[in-house]
Amino acid sequence: MQKEGERLIPINIVDEMKSSYIDYSMSVIVSRALPDVRDGLKPVHRRVLYGMYGLGVFSNRKYLKSARIVGDVLGKYHPHGDSSVYDAMVRMAQPWSLRYPQVDGQGNFGSMDGDPPAAMRYTEARLKKISDEILSDLDKETVDFQNNFDDSLQEPTVMPTKIPNLLVNGTSGIAVGMATNMAPHNLSESINAICAYIDNREITIDELMQHIIAPDFPTGGIIYGYDGVRDAFHTGRGRIVLRAKVGFEEIGNRNAIIVSEVPYQVNKAEMIARTAELVKEEKIPGIFEIRDESDRNGLRIVYELKNDAIPNVVLNLLYKYTSLQTSFSVNNIALVHGRPEQLNLKDIIHHFVEHRHEIIVRRTEFELRKAKERAHILEGFMKVIGSQDSLDKAISIIRHSANPQAAKEGLIEAFDLSEIQAQAILDLRLARLTGMELDKIRDEYEAIMKEIKDLEDILANEPRRFQIIKDELLEIKEKYGDERRTEIDYSGGEMSIEDIIPNEAVVLTISHAGYIKRTLLSEYKIQSRGGVGNKAATTRDSDFLEYIVSATNHQYMLFFTEKGKCYWLRVFEIPEGSKTAKGRAVQNLINIEPDDKIKAYIRTNDLKDSEYVNQMSVVMITKNGTIKKTSLEAYSRPRVNGINAIEIRENDQLLSAYLTNGESQIMIATKNGKCIRFPEEKVREVGRGSIGVRGISMEDDDEVIGMIVVNDVEHETVLVVSEKGYGKRTAVEDYRITNRGGKGVITLNITEKTGNLIAIQNVTDEDGLMIINKSGVAIRMGMDEMRVMGRNTQGVRMINLKKNDEIAAIAKVEMDKEVAEDEINEETDSEAELSNINISNQENLDQEASDNDDHSGSEE
Template sequence: MSEGEKIIKINIEEQMKSAYIDYSMSVIVSRALPDVRDGFKPVHRRVLYGMNELGVFSNRPYKKSARIVGEVLGKYHPHGDSSVYFTMVRMAQEWSLRYPLVDGQGNYGSIDGDSPAAMRYTEARLAKIAEVTLTDLDKNTVDFQPNFDESLNEPTVLPTRIPNLLVNGASGIAVGMATNMPPHNLSDTIDAIVAYIDNREIEITELIPIIKAPDFPTGGIIYGYKGVEEAFETGRGRIVIRGKAHIETTSTGREKIIITEIPYLVNKAELIMKTAELVNEKKIEGISNVNDESDRDGMRIVIDIKKDEISNVVLNKLYKYTQLQTSFSVNNIALVKGRPRMLNLKDLIHYFVDHRHEVVVRRTQYELDQAEKRAHILQGLIIASDNIDEVIAIIRGSMNPDEAREKLIQRFELSEIQARAIVEMRLRQLTGLEQDKLRAEYEEIMNFIEECKAILASEELRMNIIKDELLEVKEKFGDERKTEIVPNAEEFNPEDFYADEEMVITISHLGYIKRTPLTEFKTQGRGGVGSKGSTTRDEDFLEHMFIATMHNTLLLFTEKGRCFWLKVYQIPEGSKTSKGRAIQNLLNIEQDDKVLAYNKVKKLDDEEYINNNFIILCTKKGIIKKTSLEAYSRPRQNGVNAITIREGDQLLEARLTDGTEDIMIAVKSGKAIRFNESIVRAIGRTASGVRGITLGNENDEVVGMICVKEESEDVLVVSENGYGKRSSIEDYRITNRGGKGVKTINITEKTGRLIAIKSVSDDNDLMIITHNGLTIRQPISGLRVMGRAAQGVRLINLKTDDKIASVARVQIENEDTVEETGTPEETGNE
């Protein structure tokens, strides 16, 4: 042992414990976990700050990655160069970050797991969105700390306007804990933050419908919602992600599975390799070939299916055995005031808003201080300009600048700073124009100072500033969701519990609705008296009757022009004679509104279907309106405005069309007009529409509208006293919209006014409902085609106090027998 040295005995267990705790804390705080405020780990923050200091902004030329890495290594992050370079590379990969923060040029790797080129080959600069994370950094908005050698300062957090932790997520393994946070859509996230700012007491269950679910850069499908809700509510949850695949059929009849999106963090090349291995091992049968046809336009993995194999079965096996379906385990751990904490959705939003609030306060205080300093100097300059001759005399009479400053301070009671500014003033500032500029600047700065003081005095103003800045970010960088959300098969999906059977939906005048199996209705001969169809109140009667299957969605339109959505299986089932249930109990309809028109649609999630189909609306005053079905594809619990109804008018009909159909509108006075819908331009959901037909007189009104695609269908018109007539659509020439139309039925006192118009064929039955609640069903084939101006034939024998309320056409399905009318007792007609 050397002289002067000595050995100190220590407990190795205590030493290891102490050293390991120090190491653990270093890893947790300074390496692996992100800060809840800006969502960055130290290395990400240093890369962005280093690029900012180097001046590689989005509007400047790219710089070599090696130059950027050197800047960060040498000044802020004394670790391996690969740690800095790969951090920067990941921030540039569009399949790794939902909103990339670095704009890279060169080979930055691929989704197949290829490595990026060496840093000497690639170039980079800040992405536009990254600059928003650095805005106001020079306005004392955040604290700075010395770098590793204390020669420079670096920020402890960035004053980001982007909720980076939510929109880009984070992952990291610390000691004894890990974080795994999914990315979200920027627009949805900002909407959720704004909702929180507006209502600090908002519940997580109210935030979930706004932010919806994670939104991954590689798209895909979130399969099941339970894990999403758990993650939002507790900070932990398991989210199942599926790749997006569809089935194509070749010209030879063979089927292919086409995969266009894969789950987040899945290596495409490994997915294809694993699929090939499973085929070779015969774990997945039915695949003849797997080929990667991806290019710069997007991903496309083609899986050829063997002849006579079922594609859906093969696809389900791929989901089960490969990474075409994976799970993302959410574990929201981030640093809050230097300590790791598990955070739910509301916590993450709360801490971000707190951070933005502190940034706004510090920025405003900084701007106020700078403005007050400038105002102080301007006051001195204005005093000098008001006494310019005396000031010049004092300066000329002084031996040196210090003496001039002293004399000015004594004469005009100025501060040292003001006197120095006057002495250093240029001669050009003596001109009249420059003096006016001084006063204008002083007035502007005083107004700005008042604004700053108002902001610092009012939390409401500060919160409005935060909201405005967030909405500005949303407008600039917001985009559509990439990841779809579908209910899980294991979850409760109501449609699975109902066979897709045909139902007769009836809605009464007072708003009672029910569904009844179509098989309950008998077929009767023409001229029968009908069977008792429904029990209603004395003042009520059946107004609408139509056929829909259990899985259809009903679009219900009210006389005030509102549209509501209702699945058929959500309608209570009732017998023919039951009253049904008040529609107000199923939908949020206003008390003084009622359903007057309806439509059924098959799918609201098929883009091609909703973009190529239209809703045609018609009002009693003859106004029509055409709107794309896409405008009605997002159901809302409280409904939406479908048309702006003018005073004295109300909605009457709604029809689903494909854009090429002929429209026929009939009025009470017995006239009808026919024109092609192509001459009606599609307009927005809330517009009021254009004229479809000109009414005959003040008492006239539209009774119905039909949309006809094939001329094989005939036109059936029914009058209120039970007369009807079937005529060929060719009898009605195609005209322009807005005319008075031509005669469609000869209206007499015996027939009564026109009450309905329907498009029919021999494959239909006719269902007639009277005001007294009687129904009769008869085949259309029993009605011969007549001329346009004929009076028609009697369809139903009505009592003297009864009139027809509504008619509906019914599709015949395997019904070969036609029953004659029974006795009054059998039919319920007493």
């Protein structure tokens, strides 16, 4: 019912709702959810820092109860619930939430497991040292202030931060109709990028990305693929895939996956609980036990595997179903002049530099004004007390004045002073009137005039102001800069890896037990024929280095197993290790079956080059003499679980695989010293699913030990090596061309002294040879030391074998042109056993020396 004197105004409810909701949404956007592009802070964080600044709880002062800080912020600046302030302050103190924490907390401030912090009455806090840089120069009128909620106090609208806080700490917030999610970055990289921008305002985002490579999360982890990073930097939006940092260990007789870093914002306890549920539901088979062994020294989650589990398969399932792989969706929205804007990397840097420039100008103007005020007073001092007569006159005026006002007027009149100067004279203590103090006043005046000149120069000289910004940033970098925590796995995306990884020559080694590594070729020395060899890699029980191939980082490796499957790896994806390092179990790199074994490999160029893959073919040979030729195109689409390369019959296994160009000649050698030579065109090309055709006919007790592909009959020679260390080079033409499927001719005169044939290789005088025996000793020699001899001979001793040792493998390698002459002639008598290789799947090892055949890599 309408009361007397009241007036009702009819309003359209739609208009009222629209107006009220827009007001509310703008309030949320501007005053709550979005950060300011200049200091990277939301109002609540800015108020927490300013409240602590007002209480004086700096990094060099004692801690103060969190309740006291929260109460101060609530009562003075932030009229909301106490949890809103305390939760914000807690997050500012958590090293797993902020890349560079701003609050130094004492007490329980929560954990990565999602444990809540203790109540504010129990915890204490103070500012971190880095926060001093955010608040630096706040008292020098560098920023605008505004009234607080009840107009009783003033608070800063922005912080004069020297830290590019929006970049280094990121932020997240949900407003109305928009949200922000900005990733943290490394401080050193960010400052390098800002300095590069100051030096060149026309710098491109790609050029900035050479300095600030990718986000750098406080919990470390691995950025998997680079496309999302590039999108985020270029457009302000992008999806970055994050993976946990994982290693492999052997615990007892079990393989284990060890997680040492988890993706950003992952709740560790929830992730482990969810994984346990998935194991129980049998969505992730192969896990025997999960343990959280994290302590004060760092994070460690152990996934112990069952004996028949393939570590790489289990890891991929963990990535697929659990938070070991997450994504961070970058959405760079911040307030620019009070309006929300989407920002790319260059925009963020531009606005920060503009902010710092304004701070420098305002700080300099403040310091100049203060300096001029001080100079004005010092000029008055020198007028009055610059000589004994004027000092006596001033003292007389003061002594004979009835009151301070009269004294001030008398001084103004007598010495032509301003009111400020006269008051300063009256405020002087008598001690300042001594001769020594007068000299100090003159010195101070000279110094302050120099300072005024310098400050005026700064205001008149823009390049100098930007140099000051750079100098201050570099000082910050020196104080607080650190190394990246988050690694980048470029191979997870489409980035051109050739730009990142040098295309160096490497040696790949694979042991009999299935351990693989790549080593720089330069680590191996060259020796003369007959040398004993130097340390190569260690053996334990019946393990030894079985395969060696030279390659470069940018090439691909195709792995062929004795069951006829094919797997892919880029050479740079194979872990690097020293010459004596154990390497990584192949099962941890490719999803090879536990009872399968790599028997051959092919080194290829770019598999995405359609012209190349259609020109080249893969030729395979099995132990029983079956040969098969298939286009490389059939193997050009890598699959995680491999593909079937050749169908293997019972009691047979794949031995070798080579890359051919259609015009090659093929030579196949057997254990009993027979060899056949025929043109490649005699083997017709078949599909990947075919079995193949007969390559050589053999006696029942014989078997194929290897195959070579000859491309240059005139210059290449055939090298054959026996178990007992004998070998010889023979001209290719000594082996007559026959049809495929024949019995072949004698290639080495097999005796008890020589032992069975173990390897065949095509070599020239420019080639080097790596020989490794079963005890792990390696020798590297040049083929120019070995003369070419007849086909049906016993050959010469190539390596001195001790006791019952035998040759395990040979491989052709590039000769290092820069090796010194004395090194080439050096002979090392090194019989030392090498550091142990832990053999995985011991039960799968083949103990028979006759099965330790070498299957050498291909040369294109």
